[in-house]
Amino acid sequence: MHDDLCGLPGGFSRALLGIEHATSRGCTVRTNNYRLLAATVGRVIAAGASHVNISSLMPAGRAAADTALMPRYDVVAPHVAAAVRVAFDHGVAATLEGFPSCAVPDFAHLCLARDERHGDQITCLIHGNVWQNHDSHVAATCKAKRASCASCALGDGCGGVYGPYVQMHGWDEFQPQAAAAA
Ligand code: SF4
Numbered sequence: 579m580h581d582d583l584c585g586l587p588g589g590f591s592r593a594l595l596g597i598e599h600a601t602s603r604g605c606t607v608r609t610n611n612y613r614l615l616a617a618t619v620g621r622v623i624a625a626g627a628s629h630v631n632i633s634s635l636m637p638a639g640r641a642a643a644d645t646a647l648m649p650r651y652d653v654v655a656p657h658v659a660a661a662v663r664v665a666f667d668h669g670v671a672a673t674l675e676g677f678p679s680c681a682v683p684d685f686a687h688l689c690l691a692r693d694e695r696h697g698d699q700i701t702c703l704i705h706g707n708v709w710q711n712h713d714s715h716v717a718a719t720c721k722a723k724r725a726s727c728a729s730c731a732l733g734d735g736c737g738g739v740y741g742p743y744v745q746m747h748g749w750d751e752f753q754p755q756a757a758a759a760a
Contacts, residue, residue: 594621601626612649616660623668630665631690632658634676636720637742645746651681652751659684676716678739679732680755686732713737730754 581589612635619630634651641647658674662685665672672688679686690713702712709715721738730736732755739752 594625597622597627598625612654612657615657616664619661619664620668623665623670628670630661630670630672632661632672632674634674634681636676636716637740637746642742643746648743648746650747650751651677655682658682662688676737676740678752679736680730680752683755686755689735724749724752726754727752731756 581587615632619632622630634654635641635648637648658677659682662672662674672685674682674685674689677689679689682689702709702715704715717737720740722741722744723733723736723738727733727736727738739749
């Protein structure tokens with residue numbers, strides 16, 4: 579899928595080689611994947627990753643209108659859960675970013691909440707404006723919650739759902755949660 583998304587045959591193999599070079603020099607590495615996510619996590623751990631952060635695709639550009647590029651969370655969630663278990667099996671920490679907390683119920687407690695990075699906030703430049711806290715900016719401008727979210731026990735730590743995602747897939751898979759998984 580990586581090669582198709584990037585339009586670059588052989589790009590995934592070259593990316594893995596780059597991960598090995600980067601981790602061997604102590605760098606932080608980010609990568610993307612979905613159907614082969616568990617295998618990818620195993621591979622990047624073998625290449626030296628010490629923390630796996632799985633980031634949900636942001637439905638922008640082509641992904642804002644193409645369900646093949648932006649599949650439903652309930653399709654992706656089993657792959658995300660399997661990938662997290664691979665990380666834990668290797669003793670590697672895992673976090674989830676950009677997912678509504680109810681989208682990966684077994685690992686809702688791993689979802690990075692708004693402002694949870696504390697001293698590690700990401701400053702970003704969007705359309706010429708500098709935003710000191712990427713997470714809060716995205717939650718305030720790109721995401722939404724439905725009325726029933728008000729009764730969700732995970733609501734405080736959940737940034738909501740990307741607006742273009744709701745336009746593509748609707749609200750039906752997002753249900754208020756009673757409590758976070760242990
Ligand atoms: S029900 Fe709403 S508030 Fe609760 S986790 Fe899902 S999207 Fe977030």
